[in-house]
Amino acid sequence: MITCCIFDLDGVLVDTAKYHYLAWRELAQCLGFEFTPQQGETTKGVSRMASLDIVLRAGGMEHRFTDEQKQELAARKNRRYLEYVHRMTSEEVLPGVLPLLAGLRAHGMKLILGSASKNACAIIDRCGLRPYFDCIIDGNQVSKAKPDPEVFAKGAEMLHVPPSECVVFEDAAAGIEAATRAGMRSVGVGDNPSLGKASLQISSFEGFTFEDLLSGIEK
Ligand code: B16
Numbered sequence: 299m300i301t302c303c304i305f306d307l308d309g310v311l312v313d314t315a316k317y318h319y320l321a322w323r324e325l326a327q328c329l330g331f332e333f334t335p336q337q338g339e340t341t342k343g344v345s346r347m348a349s350l351d352i353v354l355r356a357g358g359m360e361h362r363f364t365d366e367q368k369q370e371l372a373a374r375k376n377r378r379y380l381e382y383v384h385r386m387t388s389e390e391v392l393p394g395v396l397p398l399l400a401g402l403r404a405h406g407m408k409l410i411l412g413s414a415s416k417n418a419c420a421i422i423d424r425c426g427l428r429p430y431f432d433c434i435i436d437g438n439q440v441s442k443a444k445p446d447p448e449v450f451a452k453g454a455e456m457l458h459v460p461p462s463e464c465v466v467f468e469d470a471a472a473g474i475e476a477a478t479r480a481g482m483r484s485v486g487v488g489d490n491p492s493l494g495k496a497s498l499q500i501s502s503f504e505g506f507t508f509e510d511l512l513s514g515i516e517k
């Protein structure tokens with residue numbers, strides 16, 4: 299039985315990956331090197347400081363900065379990223395998301411947002427998504443990044459739902475692993491072969507309904 303759906307944010311409900319990438323690329327350019335779209339892919343679902351390490355490694359600068367300087371670089375990237383976020387609107391909610399969230403609520407599902415992002419609240423407010431969620435767990439409330447199950451386990455605990463009744467929607471392999479380690483089923487969203495370990499994989503939410511979810515994960 300499924301009573302609770304947990305949604306990752308970036309790459310599942312909205313496409314903020316493009317803004318993360320632009321902000322990281324601008325930081326890299328300021329430091330004097332290029333950060334390619336392929337390298338940007340590897341920051342998806344990864345925490346801010348771990349993403350900074352990926353960027354610095356791409357420029358051969360992983361040992362150049364003190365921890366304090368790295369905090370300042372991450373803060374600089376985040377200020378730039380927030381300039382993009384503050385221009386977001388509900389137009390940027392990905393296709394099929396709103397009908398699915400409304401359908402899940404109509405069937406009495408509890409809905410949780412489970413994101414690694416410390417900016418998750420700003421994003422869902424900008425995009426009008428906050429009213430759909432019973433509980434929000436973001437990067438400010440967890441100490442261990444995915445694939446650690448903390449973010450999903452904490453959400454289920456807050457709503458007193460057993461993990462076996464939860465299904466997690468994720469676009470990153472680390473998120474699918476986190477769901478499995480939390481004892482939850484998962485839906486991989488997107489065509490990336492790295493999502494193959496999910497209980498069900500779908501290309502997008504377009505046309506995807508509560509009934510499709512039930513039949514897909516019970517297989
Ligand atoms: P912030 P998710 C993740 O969000 C993003 O996928 C990842 O690219 C980003 O580095 C991370 O949040 C931290 O974001 O810098 O805003 O705290 O996919 O878990 O919703």
Ligand code: MG
Pocket residue numbers: 306307308309310342343468469470
């Ligand atoms: Mg994601």
